[in-house]
Amino acid sequence: MSSTMLSTIRGLDDDNEKELKSYFDDIMSRAPADDHEYLSEIINTLIQISSKCINIIDHPFFIRIRHAFINNLKKSAEDFTLSCRIGELFSQLTNHTNDKNIQLIREFFADSNLTECLIESLINLSPTSNDHLIGSIEHMIDAYHKFQDDRPTIQDDPILSTLIMPIVNFFKSNEYKNSFFQLLAKQDQLTSFQKLILVTCPTYIKSYWGQLQEEIFSAIAQVTLTRSSEIFEHFLPSLDKWQEPVIWSIYSLILLCQRCGNEHLLPAYDLQHKKILDYVLNIVQGKELWNVANQDSTSDKRQYRVNQLFCYSTLYIYTTTFLPELRDKLVENNITPLLIRLTEAKYDKIQFHAYRTLAAVLTDNDIKQLANPAQITNVFITYMKKTIDVIVLRQRLENLLLSLKILIQHDQIRGEFARQTDGLPLLLRCATEFQFEGTKIQLRSLNILMSLTFNNEIKVLLEKNSTFNQYLRTLATSSKSPELQKIVDGILWRLFPKYKTTETKFQYDIMISYSHKDKDLCHQIHKALVADNFRVWIDLERMHGIMMQAMAEAIEQSRYVLICMSDSYCVSPYCQAEAQYAFEKRRILIPLRVQMGYKPQGWLAFTISGRMYVDFIKSNFETAYTQLMSQFHQNPVDEKDVALRLSQSNVKDAVVEKKECVIYSYPKDVLQWTSANTHGIYRVGGTAGRRMDCKCGSAECCHRVL
Template structure:
């Protein structure tokens, strides 16, 4: 069809702007251009490039709403191929003509506008997403260091950045189920190469904290590349993340270490750069396990906490996440939320004792920050914190429930942002689900009549929130009063029964767990007890107990987060010939019936304790059912630093546990074997050889080696006492020999192996720790002695006498004066940076009431090696001035 008005093939720009273009006009113009300028690579002359550029400039003058009506055309394909070949030449020749640069500039502008304006970007796919075109862009990005070495290339660098931005917009706007999403994999690899290149580090280090704007190069590396990479959701995510993490964690810790000292000077450019750095950290969620025990990631956490305590940012937090300070605080808090899902990092976060930060942030004006603060509080509050301040915990729960109620009510509002509402409800339910592990919170939910809020609105929620609600209810039903209330509501029971048929595996099994707690567990227990009574009656008649034959020797109860250690323990025990029941395939826990069968048919149940285990409603069900069935329980600590409390502490009681976090794996497994032997009541002769154990009807196993009565070596019991310098030397100047002489001289021989690497200062520090938590320290020292000397116990009398002897030394005036001098010296010295094994802090703010901030202090901890001393950053709560946003403690 001819256009509505006649015009020259190459009309002047003025006439283009003045024309009233129709769809037919545009189509005719594109058809003519494609026909007269077909692209063939071997015919690419300067004249051809100039003519094509002129047409593209004319297209750029046409109103976009008209131009976009023809989203695909042969001329676009020719222009794309020309752009691809020019990019290849730029990469290989490192220079281009002015005509070629002019074409690239106008061609990229046309493509970018089409992507931005078209309602459905998939209509551009047929010509825009060409593998050779994407490869050309990726190749240029991968060699950006070399290309940037020439000044002339700055113009092309700008166009390359625009192309990356265009692809990013296109990718984000594609439907989630689009088949061509992985066409960009090569481009994402190139982006990752930019982020791990020396250029990224160089550009970041050169960024001034007070800079109000960025150079083009800084924007590309610090903003565009992280933004594009974090948008990737393709099938190859793991490959990209695996390549990125090894470089990213230490580099990001180092970069923050450089800039954190000038945090009070940070302007928008630096804040945006840090924000995008944290976005990259957040993007790789779920992949931190191999790095969780490394020092760099802990330094990174320290720096993030420093950001969260910076008053100049907190005072500028706004209700809407628009200003840079609000964005930064939000991304910092979101990053910690991601880290809290990693068990080892959660232990580190708890050790820092930083709940006061999250309490303060729970009162700012920005809703998303508040919700993330709730989540962090729910993860970091310890059982002792809940018990110590039940009123504050009750107020926290009230605020969470009130916000949840409002969010659920807003679901039905027409103009509501459904995606944002669902995201916020999921955060609130995550906070509740983490809190209900504490018995005090279960009771508080009943006091606040919140059970019906969770039950009645469950069906309105998306799958993730629905699963969290059901898992929370499953935990609450361990409270007998809550269970009684739910049993009496037929409508609720019917709703939960319906959810047992849900397509989602997590929802289905969470519903099953609730019904098991409410009905089936008690029924099963009655049957088991009846069967047990019949067996006992038969035994009495025969005057001899029958040996119980179990289907399994051991059941392993664990949380999926601890699977790596559990699988190793399982393999070790299986190699010994034990028949073991372990659920290897199900993240959300086994079917309750299968779990009950496993408990009842196993002689021993190993409880793999961790924070994740305690929070899991499925693990609680397994542990409590095994306890009520009176199975032989063997608790093990699956995460370094974990100590059982709450419901788990009650089940464990005074049982001896095996701490895999503090000892060699093989040694810990051998202790499990010994515990099995002890619980079976085997009598082992001192000189007997390995005792065969009938693991089942099919296998036999060697349980343990012969055990000798443990004794202290002669080194500690027959010491030559010459030159006793400790008697004429002040304690803080004692050498290691002086410490051992003192302990021997006071008949504290059992303390000598524990203290043999300590000097006088170390001895005093140990005493101070023992004063704070004597029972825990006694257990720890006793365990250390048992491990070192194969079962040798530390007599409680020796431990008590040790405290008494040191107490007399500490109370001497000389020692008190020395301690005071040391304290003054410590308080006046400044701390080193994390890359020097600590974190620096800015000058302290004048103290005001209510809020608190954390300042890092460093404490040197002597290792078991005589020549190795490591330094660990800890945090001390100090008064934090209250900003104008009225941040205050949750307990006020």
């Protein structure tokens, strides 16, 4: 019977649902509901031709199969062979999920009787349970994962969403670690229970993006990240001997570690992530695994798993770059050569994640030393092509643009982007097409386009693009998003600036140029300056709309511009526009470091070249503020006015960590300064070009010139 059925269904047209349904009507009429042997024979046949049946999954015959699965599990039968085969059929059917049939599949699997039965069976499961029972649950969870993957709206279905927490609780149980430690490096196959708890459940959890994701990953972060270290410690010594089961289980664990690295959990568990990062770096440096990943064979299962392991290990490394301390750790460890090697992997996703990581850690010198920096740009453009028209890959496109936004700060990459003809049109599509309106994709692409206006070739192309410019002007007046209004204003200002003649009389003493991500410290500096009677321009409330002209006028009317250096400042096109305009207007720039360990790169390094910066992170606030005052004195614009303000400043009472005499060297004669008490700072007047001897009389004085 099965061979006849197989050949008949194979001969039917895939699009002829009416004929398929008629055939299943006939089968149903001849198949007794309680004849499990007959049903098993049909199921075995359907597994082989699942693609033919997916679009008629709502047929009564498949409903009967679903009931048979539930009944088999509820009766606690000694033989769960039927339910296991049904689970395998359902898993095969969901391989063929697409946007056309997703609602049909959703309705079939969003059955409360089915989910309740599955949850109850999972709760009562143990490593000693019947293998076919374990297989039944494993196949069903796999089926639910496949059709919900990358579909958060489906995951939020009231019935389907009941599955996630029981699966999480099963994964969190002690059986997970026990099952892992029972694995042997040379083991050639996972047991049914090991596959369920070490691979299938983590994969299901990793793919969850529903409304409960913050709750879910907060619930698993502590236990996952803590026991991960134990597992890596146990398995890393045998790295070169890992076979497919260990590789599969390890990369499934890394999947979850990566999901436990979002913007909230990464800093909350920074110590655990620091340890895991070391282990993951060891994995991607494994010579034997690297050779396996890049061998010529394309059908080797172990090779496939190794590529997955390298892929998600590289993705995890990329995720850690969002925490400055971990990114600094990567830079200190000179990770660039390793990442460059990973860009040569045969598996293109490994290349992509490696380039994304390079975007975060590369310095200008690194990029100059690359043999072919054009390849980095080409990879990003290639992935934009692959993702721009695929709805389920929107999240990937968002992340790609975020990485490109960081990378585009480097002049070499901007130049390559100008040379490669496909890049700019793709960005313009992301910025202007209706499907991306109001999304992160539109906002990030516009940010990148603003950064690209600092490349003359691209700036000229955008100036001549009347369609794009008209779109921007329309967006500026029609958009209700303050962020969009701000970036649109920034691009238009860059393309069509409205310059003014600088006034001879300054309205402000100081303009503070900073990223709002660093607002706490920058606002503290502003408050201190105002208290000392300085006239300060600062955007405290995150101006929107036509803010670029206000910024330009503030620079024109300010004596000094404080450049508050950080990662977020460097990647912001607004901040670059401010710094460049201040540079062009020949304002006195005073760099301040407002992020721990930050070292200026790219355009920012060029802009502040040759200037000493004040470190508000390494020093305490009072000491750094005192040094800032000294910078004003060493770079006077209106000497008498600056001297008057400094004499009124509260800095005269600042206390430093050790006795020292600060010797100033000025371009002109300045007022004599009286020294502070022996626990403070001695200010001694001086003459142009001459370093004064210390007159404080203290043996502990370090005679420091700021």
